[in-house]
Amino acid sequence: MPADAEGEKDSRYEAAQKLISFGELTPKNVEQLRKLNLAVFPVKYSDKFYTDLSSNPVQLYTHLAYFTDIMVGAICCRVESQDGAAFKVYIMTIGVLAPYRRLGIGKQLLQKVLEACSLQPDCVEIYLHVQVGNDSAVDFYKGFGFEVGSIVKDYYTRLDVNDAHIISKRPPFLSTS
Amino acid sequence: MTSTRENGLPSKEAGLFKQIVKHYETKQYKKGIKAADTVLKKFPDHGETLSMKGLILNCVDRKAEAYELVRKGVKMDIKSHVCWHVYGLLYRSDREYLQAIKCYRGALRHDPDNMQILRDLSMLQVQMRDLEGFVQTRQHLLTLKPTNKNNWFTFAVAAHLMNRYDKAVNIVKAHEDTLEGTPENDYEHSEMLLYKNMLLEEDGQLQEALDHLESCEKDIVDRLFWLEKRAQLLRQLNRHADAEPLYRQLLKRNPEHVGYHAGLQACVLGAGRAIENWMPEEVDEATEAKLKVLYAELQHHHPKSTVCRRLPLDFARDGAHFRIACKTYILPPLRKGVPSLFADLKPLYRSKPKAEVLGAILEEWLKSLEADGKLPGESRHEMPTVIMWVRALLAQHYDQVGESARALAQIDLAIQHTPTLLDLYMLKARMYKHAGALLQASECMNLARQMDLADRYINTKATRYMLRANQVDEAQKTIALFTKDGDQKSNLFDMQCMWYELEIGQAYCRLARTDASHYGRALKQFTSVDKHFTDIIEDQFDFHTYCIRKMTLRAYVNMLRMEDTVHGHAYYVRAAMGAIEVYIALVDKPKQDAAAAAAADESQMSAGERKKLESKKRKAEAKAKAEAEEAKAKAAVAAKAEKGAKGNKGKPDKPVDEDPEGAALASVDDPLEKASVFLRTLQQHAPKNLRTHTLACALALRKKRYLLALRALRRAVALAPADPDVHTATVEFLLEMDKEAAILPPTIARVLEANRAAIGAPPGKSLEELNKAFLLKAEGAPAAVLAAAALQLQIAPAQKDAAKALVTSLDPSKLSLALAVRAHTLLATSFGDAAAAEAFGAKVRARYPLADYFQPPEVLSQGIQDGKGASE
Numbered sequence A: 001m002p003a004d005a006e007g008e009k010d011s012r013y014e015a016a017q018k019l020i021s022f023g024e025l026t027p028k029n030v031e032q033l034r035k036l037n038l039a040v041f042p043v044k045y046s047d048k049f050y051t052d053l054s055s056n057p058v059q060l061y062t063h064l065a066y067f068t069d070i071m072v073g074a075i076c077c078r079v080e081s082q083d084g085a086a087f088k089v090y091i092m093t094i095g096v097l098a099p100y101r102r103l104g105i106g107k108q109l110l111q112k113v114l115e116a117c118s119l120q121p122d123c124v125e126i127y128l129h130v131q132v133g134n135d136s137a138v139d140f141y142k143g144f145g146f147e148v149g150s151i152v153k154d155y156y157t158r159l160d161v162n163d164a165h166i167i168s169k170r171p172p173f174l175s176t177s
Numbered sequence B: 001m002t003s004t005r006e007n008g009l010p011s012k013e014a015g016l017f018k019q020i021v022k023h024y025e026t027k028q029y030k031k032g033i034k035a036a037d038t039v040l041k042k043f044p045d046h047g048e049t050l051s052m053k054g055l056i057l058n059c060v061d062r063k064a065e066a067y068e069l070v071r072k073g074v075k076m077d078i079k080s081h082v083c084w085h086v087y088g089l090l091y092r093s094d095r096e097y098l099q100a101i102k103c104y105r106g107a108l109r110h111d112p113d114n115m116q117i118l119r120d121l122s123m124l125q126v127q128m129r130d131l132e133g134f135v136q137t138r139q140h141l142l143t144l145k146p147t148n149k150n151n152w153f154t155f156a157v158a159a160h161l162m163n164r165y166d167k168a169v170n171i172v173k174a175h176e177d178t179l180e181g182t183p184e185n186d187y188e189h190s191e192m193l194l195y196k197n198m199l200l201e202e203d204g205q206l207q208e209a210l211d212h213l214e215s216c217e218k219d220i221v222d223r224l225f226w227l228e229k230r231a232q233l234l235r236q237l238n239r240h241a242d243a244e245p246l247y248r249q250l251l252k253r254n255p256e257h258v259g260y261h262a263g264l265q266a267c268v269l270g271a272g273r274a275i276e277n278w279m280p281e282e283v284d285e286a287t288e289a290k291l292k293v294l295y296a297e298l299q300h301h302h303p304k305s306t307v308c309r310r311l312p313l314d315f316a317r318d319g320a321h322f323r324i325a326c327k328t329y330i331l332p333p334l335r336k337g338v339p340s341l342f343a344d345l346k347p348l349y350r351s352k353p354k355a356e357v358l359g360a361i362l363e364e365w366l367k368s369l370e371a372d373g374k375l376p377g378e379s380r381h382e383m384p385t386v387i388m389w390v391r392a393l394l395a396q397h398y399d400q401v402g403e404s405a406r407a408l409a410q411i412d413l414a415i416q417h418t419p420t421l422l423d424l425y426m427l428k429a430r431m432y433k434h435a436g437a438l439l440q441a442s443e444c445m446n447l448a449r450q451m452d453l454a455d456r457y458i459n460t461k462a463t464r465y466m467l468r469a470n471q472v473d474e475a476q477k478t479i480a481l482f483t484k485d486g487d488q489k490s491n492l493f494d495m496q497c498m499w500y501e502l503e504i505g506q507a508y509c510r511l512a513r514t515d516a517s518h519y520g521r522a523l524k525q526f527t528s529v530d531k532h533f534t535d536i537i538e539d540q541f542d543f544h545t546y547c548i549r550k551m552t553l554r555a556y557v558n559m560l561r562m563e564d565t566v567h568g569h570a571y572y573v574r575a576a577m578g579a580i581e582v583y584i585a586l587v588d589k590p591k592q593d594a595a596a597a598a599a600a601d602e603s604q605m606s607a608g609e610r611k612k613l614e615s616k617k618r619k620a621e622a623k624a625k626a627e628a629e630e631a632k633a634k635a636a637v638a639a640k641a642e643k644g645a646k647g648n649k650g651k652p653d654k655p656v657d658e659d660p661e662g663a664a665l666a667s668v669d670d671p672l673e674k675a676s677v678f679l680r681t682l683q684q685h686a687p688k689n690l691r692t693h694t695l696a697c698a699l700a701l702r703k704k705r706y707l708l709a710l711r712a713l714r715r716a717v718a719l720a721p722a723d724p725d726v727h728t729a730t731v732e733f734l735l736e737m738d739k740e741a742a743i744l745p746p747t748i749a750r751v752l753e754a755n756r757a758a759i760g761a762p763p764g765k766s767l768e769e770l771n772k773a774f775l776l777k778a779e780g781a782p783a784a785v786l787a788a789a790a791l792q793l794q795i796a797p798a799q800k801d802a803a804k805a806l807v808t809s810l811d812p813s814k815l816s817l818a819l820a821v822r823a824h825t826l827l828a829t830s831f832g833d834a835a836a837a838e839a840f841g842a843k844v845r846a847r848y849p850l851a852d853y854f855q856p857p858e859v860l861s862q863g864i865q866d867g868k869g870a871s872e
């Protein structure tokens, strides 16, 4: 890549940062999240998924990303209690609309959740499933110091590839390696 | 209200009477009634006490008793100005102003200089626009009390309203002369000077106005107005060189003010007229060149101003100039993502060449962005939103030029790109609407609504789209999401939500074509709008004293003028026309039904079928009647319940709607008379609207008032001699005249004969010839062809096929959707040729594949589901 093209790319990335903002999920805008997920993921989530999420969102671990005030990304997690006070955070979905990728939006969404985790001494792990073969997602998590774990056979149903990696991270959540 | 005359009571009772007046003024009604009763015990026929008691009873909502007592009071003491005044107050509280004026005059006969009564009278006079009387009363008041400033200015305004500018100026001047020293209140003094300036300007004394303005510069508080006015007067006096720097100064304050731009342009061009909208104007090369230079300079000085970039799009005539201007204007909001950008461009579409350039530019941009993410000639990669907004613009462009299919394809691509943006679904809904797919449009707009449940605007839009698709129940539920809970209907009425009342009223009108029970509901809505306008007129009342006291004279006069023309507002016109149409339908419908039944009789309908039809009709009638009664009963129960609930609060009850479904409105004995009331307002306030006169003609014909019909026709012909509706009205009128010829009174017949030429139908010319001539002149314009065909059928039913051929030979690709629908209905109903209608419909379907009207029912429901799928 010639040097000036690289520079142009950087300045575009820079300029984009000013246009990115974040917001909360509410019962009023949950339909937009549904549209977003429908476009990003091959699986279709149930109505219950959205009603549960929006009527009682775990605001610490659910964030929406906006580009020029248009919703273009979201991360949704749930909290799984362990023995005693301990809990795990499970990332149910993280997605950014295709035309808005590689602008740092996904990174910032995940970063917000990791920061929230790091403030909770009882949070023992954050983890998720990634479809085997989704290398860009794997690369994405590796950049945050996640570890790629075992494969769960037939985690998905009705997809081309139904197996999934378990990808996880333990404290300290904000370290990258 | 104190009695100056001896009222004939002994001192103890006289004291009590004073108490009554005081209790009334301090709203202690119970005590007032008690005191009155004490007096009346001893003097049961004392007029003024009777009146006062009546006045108080009126305040506690015992109207009937109030009127009875007050009338008795006047009778007992016909010479008492108090009794008359109270009588007037009673009428005034019921908004019966003309009656009130009579009573006040009665009072003044016995106490001509009573200032309180004179003031009350004058307020009614200006409210009723009895300007002559208003001037007299105010003059009288000024003579009685010249020390009161308000008396001067109300008198001046009175003269002003009569267009007696010289007199008004002199009154203000005379008052000025009485002033000495520095004014007490700077603002009021300033307003007085500006009012005087307004009078001079309106009188056409521009030089005097300018001199006056310049002489009082230091006294004017509203500096901006002073500057604007001075610039305007200088310009109007052709002192362009002096006005120009002022406009530049104004633009520095606000570069987005189109009026300043127009002023500056006129100065630079040395033109006599300031032009705010250049689109419909002739622009020669020299003018365009001068403006081009001016705007290059203005854009340089005001780099942030949108208007400086937008105006060249209007005045550019040269293609290259327009192209560059477009790019300069569109790029910044495009990159920023301004959803309303296209609305700003829409006025340009009245010029076909401009529309073409716009389309070409957008297509170029899209192609370039698709190729490498850059705009033509630009080096940087655009943000991801840019291509999406270009698609949205292009889709709107296609939609605007009538290419629905391309529009929908393009907006779908934009939705695919950013499916979370609800504006795109709104645009798509509008495109469906333009394609005639009202159900899909409504569905899609509702989808957009669901994406942001906190957005009132989109909720409103969704409601409107539902109503367009006749989905009345859904619409009522949707609008209720943003009204106060529970009290939906009265809440919308209280908020004077007229767009809604009109839309739902029109929806009921459409539904009424198949279920006549909806006519009442439609009337209910149109009547509500009428009431709002009455209230708007009514609401002036408080301002007559308030504005003078606050010295906002200019605003006051402007408000009065606005009120004078408010019934010409599009909302009122729509409501009034809607109501008239319903009343006409109520009169025509039974006749049409009878005709249809007769026709059915003649045709080979079996006895069984006929029986079925009749019993169906009877059932429908019974149902409508039962519904009306039930509604009435319900309303009565509700009224009782409400009274019970609120009765003990002591507040006056909100009047309960006795006819919430409008059943009573639709069952009046004299629908045509009711329609005429609306019509008269239209004739006064919307005389330039062609429909006013065609409706007037339709009404008059049904009332068999042929000379009125003739007069309406003449007005219509004067407005638009070649209009198909006017031609139709004329021919239908003449057909009716032929039919009635035998029984027409000779005087009327003579007038008709004498006026035939004036309505374009000179004697000796047959209707057939008239219609042929009209057709020839129209040169194939579809609306005219349809009108002529329909008339041909009525004039010469025997030559049905020739008339039908006129319709079937129309080229569907050149028809608007509305005309296509009309052509189809004409074939199906008037010509009664189902096969021809279906064949024609098939051709229209190729042109308007989505239009609901031309879908077979199965396809229609299927289509909605597809629409849902496509939007996701």
Ligand SMILES: CC(C)(COP(=O)(O)OP(=O)(O)OC[C@H]1O[C@@H](n2cnc3c(N)ncnc32)[C@H](O)[C@@H]1OP(=O)(O)O)[C@@H](O)C(=O)NCCC(=O)NCCS
Pocket: A040, A041, A092, A093, A094, A095, A096, A097, A100, A101, A102, A103, A104, A105, A106, A107, A108, A128, A129, A130, A134, A135, A136, A137, A139, A140, A141, A143
């Ligand atoms: C994964 C996803 C959320 C990333 O969103 P994003 O906004 O594009 O991510 P970012 O721009 O913040 O990228 C952060 C880093 O992740 C890595 N990364 C992201 N996408 C990548 C890709 N396609 N290839 C390689 N690395 C990638 C890069 O290191 C990137 O940093 P860089 O752009 O400076 O090189 C987005 O690609 C997506 O929605 N994918 C589809 C849904 C999905 O697979 N979700 C994960 C499973 S739940």
